[in-house]
Amino acid sequence: xxxxxxxxxxxxxxxxxxxxxxxxxxxxxxxxxxxxxxxxxxxxxxxxxxxxxxxxxxxxxxxxxxxxxxxxxxxxxxxxxxxxxxxxxxxxxxxxxxxxxxxxxxxxxxxxxxxxxxxxxxxxxxxxxxxxxxxxxxxxxxxxxxxxxxxxxxxxxxxxxxxxxxxxxxxxxxxxxxxxxxxxxxxxxxxxxxxxxxxxxxxxxxxxxxxxxxxxxxxxxxxxxxxxxxxxxxxxxxxxxxxxxxxxxxxxxxxxxxxxx
Numbered sequence: 001x002x003x004x005x006x007x008x009x010x011x012x013x014x015x016x017x018x019x020x021x022x023x024x025x026x027x028x029x030x031x032x033x034x035x036x037x038x039x040x041x042x043x044x045x046x047x048x049x050x051x052x053x054x055x056x057x058x059x060x061x062x063x064x065x066x067x068x069x070x071x072x073x074x075x076x077x078x079x080x081x082x083x084x085x086x087x088x089x090x091x092x093x094x095x096x097x098x099x100x101x102x103x104x105x106x107x108x109x110x111x112x113x114x115x116x117x118x119x120x121x122x123x124x125x126x127x128x129x130x131x132x133x134x135x136x137x138x139x140x141x142x143x144x145x146x147x148x149x150x151x152x153x154x155x156x157x158x159x160x161x162x163x164x165x166x167x168x169x170x171x172x173x174x175x176x177x178x179x180x181x182x183x184x185x186x187x188x189x190x191x192x193x194x195x196x197x198x199x200x201x202x203x204x205x206x207x208x209x210x211x212x213x214x215x216x217x218x219x220x221x222x223x224x225x226x227x228x229x230x231x232x233x234x235x236x237x238x239x240x241x242x243x244x245x246x247x248x249x250x251x252x253x254x255x256x257x258x259x260x261x
Contacts, residue, residue: 001081003088007096010089010136017087021047022139024166026130029053030070030184031079034174038143039083041171046141051080052133053090058101059125065244070187089137096132104128111154114235115246118225126151127158134159134166142166146173147181149233149248173247175201181247193241196220203227204234204249 004010023046025038043049053076060066073090080088105127110116116123134142144152149170156168174182176194179201186194199220204227207213214227217238225237225244235248 001077001085001088003077003090005090005092005095007091007136010091013087014136014138017048022050022137023048023141023143024050024052024134024137024139025143026052026054026133028055028069028184029076030072030187031076032174032182032184032186034145034147034182036079036083037174038145038171039080039085041169042141042143043084046139048086048139049084050087050089050137050139051085052137053088054093054096054129054133056125056129057093058097058104058129059119059122061119061121068188070184089133096129101125101128105131105158107154107158109157110150110230113150113230114226114228114237115150118237123151123154127154130155131158131162131164134164137166139166141169143169143171145171147183147247149231150235153231179205181245183245185243185245188243189241193243197240197245200236200238200245200247201249204236204247205254208255210234 002013004013023042025042027035039049039051055069055071057066077088104124106124107127111123144155152168152170159166159168178195178198180194180198189197199217203213203216207216210227210229213234213236214224217224217236222238222240227236229251232251233248234251234254237244237246
């Protein structure tokens with residue numbers, strides 16, 4: 001496994017890979033079983049597995065949230081090596097934003113819903129950094145988790161609209177036995193918090209409506225950003241122990257398949 005930390009180093013590596021089928025798993029590090037599943041699928045479907053590790057400062061509208069985001073580079077590299085990753089690209093912010101954050105990608109469609117509404121500028125930052133990474137990696141496929149379904153939808157649309165050669169693939173959410181979706185932010189929860197956070201999945205799957213699911217989360221003393229239904233799925237975002245958690249399920253997995261937008 002080779003680790004590139006500068007664009008020039010990566011481009012040298014990329015030139016040597018020309019003609020081979022490259023898959024990429026873009027991440028912000030703090031890797032877990034969900035990321036491992038993405039890497040394993042990437043390995044099954046491609047000749048070269050590339051993982052990017054970059055905590056994107058532009059997508060945090062709360063400086064405190066950026067500061068406390070877990071950074072576990074040594075553990076991440078050990079995990080990736082064990083999974084048989086071929087290439088790791090782990091640039092600094094200065095490498096990816098040499099001229100600051102003056103140019104960005106904007107989506108005026110469904111990027112304004114849910115996460116886009118609650119986190120102004122979030123999807124602009126995600127699209128911008130992923131576009132940069134995909135242009136550098138130039139892989140045939142990129143892999144994203146279903147937990148971030150809205151993000152996948154936004155990136156899928158971006159790839160189509162901008163005629164990118166990379167296919168944006170969606171992979172199933174990996175869950176703990178409790179139903180809690182694997183997330184880098186789970187590491188910031190106490191053991192009691194991780195157990196309590198399973199209420200999000202239970203509310204999404206067992207409530208008969210989004211309104212009832214929200215009420216269940218609030219009864220469990222979570223601070224709810226939203227519970228909404230779109231694209232045949234039920235979504236939730238809520239705070240527990242000051243940590244923002246998101247999840248979603250297909251409506252056919254919920255007790256009541258109510259109308260969605």
